[in-house]
Amino acid sequence: MTGITQVFAPLGARVRLFALVVGMSFVAAPGVFAQDGVTDKVAPEIENRSDALDVPFVPSTTAVLDAMFEFTKPTRGDYVIDLGSGDGRIVIYAAKQFGARGHGMDLNEGLVAVANNRAKRAGVGDRARFYVRDLFKEDVSGASLVTMYLLPEVVLQLRPKLFRELKPGTRIASHDYHMGNWRFDAAKVVDGATRGEESIVYYWKVPARVAGTWKWTVSYPAYFEGAREYTGLVRQQYQDIEGRVEHDLQPMRIHDAKMDGAKIAFSITGEMDERIVRHDYAGTVDGNRITGTVTMSGGVQPSSFPWQARRTQADN
Ligand SMILES: C[S@@+](CC[C@H](N)C(=O)[O-])C[C@H]1O[C@@H](n2cnc3c(N)ncnc32)[C@H](O)[C@@H]1O
Numbered sequence: 001m002t003g004i005t006q007v008f009a010p011l012g013a014r015v016r017l018f019a020l021v022v023g024m025s026f027v028a029a030p031g032v033f034a035q036d037g038v039t040d041k042v043a044p045e046i047e048n049r050s051d052a053l054d055v056p057f058v059p060s061t062t063a064v065l066d067a068m069f070e071f072t073k074p075t076r077g078d079y080v081i082d083l084g085s086g087d088g089r090i091v092i093y094a095a096k097q098f099g100a101r102g103h104g105m106d107l108n109e110g111l112v113a114v115a116n117n118r119a120k121r122a123g124v125g126d127r128a129r130f131y132v133r134d135l136f137k138e139d140v141s142g143a144s145l146v147t148m149y150l151l152p153e154v155v156l157q158l159r160p161k162l163f164r165e166l167k168p169g170t171r172i173a174s175h176d177y178h179m180g181n182w183r184f185d186a187a188k189v190v191d192g193a194t195r196g197e198e199s200i201v202y203y204w205k206v207p208a209r210v211a212g213t214w215k216w217t218v219s220y221p222a223y224f225e226g227a228r229e230y231t232g233l234v235r236q237q238y239q240d241i242e243g244r245v246e247h248d249l250q251p252m253r254i255h256d257a258k259m260d261g262a263k264i265a266f267s268i269t270g271e272m273d274e275r276i277v278r279h280d281y282a283g284t285v286d287g288n289r290i291t292g293t294v295t296m297s298g299g300v301q302p303s304s305f306p307w308q309a310r311r312t313q314a315d316n
Contacts, residue, residue, distance in 0.1 A: 038118045042087050046110035050086075053107050054135075055150045057086050060175050064149075064199050065093050067188045068173035071203035072145050074098040081105070081143040083135040083150065083158070088115025088128065090147045095124035100145070105133035141165045149175035156180055163238065168208035168285065169261030178202045182238040204239075207259040208285035211236040211316040216309035218294055224273060232309065236316060241266065256280075264290060275299030283307055288314065 039062065050057035060068075068090070074080060076099035082090040085104020092115070094100040106112050115130035122128075136157070140146060143166065148155065155177045162172065163182065176199055178184050184202040192198030214232040232254070234243040239259045244251045245268045257266035262285045269278040276299045283292020288311035295304045 038092055038122050039087070039089055042111065042114055046108070046114065049110055050106075050108045054154050055084055057108065057111060058149070059086050059089060060149050061190070061199070062093075063190045064175050064201060065090060067190050067199075067201040068147055068175070068203075069094065069098065071186055071188070071201065072147075072171040072173050074100040074145055076100065078102070078144045079142055080145045080147065081140050083140075083146065083148040085115055085130055086111055086149075088118050088130050091115075091128040091130070092119050092122050092124060094145070095119070095128040096122050099127075101127040102143070102145070103129045103131060105131050105135055105138055107132060107134055136161070139165060141167065144170055146170060146172045147174070148172075150177065152177045163206065163209070166206045168206055170206040172204040172206065174202045174204075176200055179204070183240065185239070205261050207236075207239040208262045208264065209236065209314070209316045210234050210241060210259070210264060210285055210290075210311075211314070212311050213313040213315075214290070214309045214311050216290075216307060218305055218307065220305070244268075262286070264292075269298070272300075281307055283309070287311075 039059065042057070047057045074094045078094070078098070078100040080091050080094045080100050080102030082102070082104040085091060085106045088104055091102045091104045094102060104115060106115070109132050112130045112132050116125070119125045119128040119130070140162070146162065146166065148158070150158070155174060156179065159179045159182055166172075182204065184204055186203040188201050190199040190201060211234055214234060215229070216232070217227050217229050219227045228247055231246045232243065233246070234241055234254070241254070241257045241259060241264070243254050245254060246252070250270070252268040252270040254266045254268060263282070264285055265280070265282040267278060267280045269276070271277070277296055278298040280295045280297070281292065283290040290307070290309040292307045293304045294307040296302065
């Protein structure tokens, strides 16, 4: 697709995660965890077992957790999954502070035991659970919120899985590493003044998958001779969509397109019975169906009509 650039994680950030593993002692920032044993340093013999895995164990600071949750805004209705959960602090924080439920997965059995103990000590053992599981192999479709602090290549490897499995509208927060050409929706630098190193938190909202061919009919008032049939050909790169809409083989380019979770909006502008007409489409995607409205303006009296489209061929 045009206009979309691939950005790579800065090497400095990648080196930092490794640098932190080698000998830097972690100090919990004051906050929800202060002096409750949830963010204490893990015994080195447990911590070191992660060195042989895809990502070593380096805990996120409380300031990073605050930034993750500032973006993702957990509530009691949320189910959080932390991919590579370490000592469990992210899911425990979400449960304790926001009443969310969730689980973490990690291949380091020692860390999983630490995390489950800490969840119990924090009084959220029923809502925050931890399992010995491989983050590449587990189904994550049950999450409404996903967090991760992994390495750049691991995050990129996970990208297709996250796009395929997660429900539209699911929020994702990642500490330090982004997903390349899955453009992040927001980012925040977490001040490192007190610890000497700043961090970045990236945020995404999962869009519905809409690539393919869509068909719909709009029933216009009599001055446009009733119903017209349209075909929409949509290309998608994550939340960015482009393409065209055809009526009687006359193509009109999609413009002002936007996806926000399951919500889709786009416009087409062109000639219709010798009038220049703009159509603004807005709807909600549910699998291979979209339901919403189309609003006409320009050389016509502004008016809205129901819009129902169905996908006849899926390209993702
Ligand atoms: C950088 S730590 C992040 C811990 C925690 N999420 C946080 O932000 O505080 C990454 C964790 O991923 C775990 N890990 C590495 N490879 C994994 C895999 N394939 N499946 C599950 N966990 C893995 C490591 O054991 C480590 O605890």
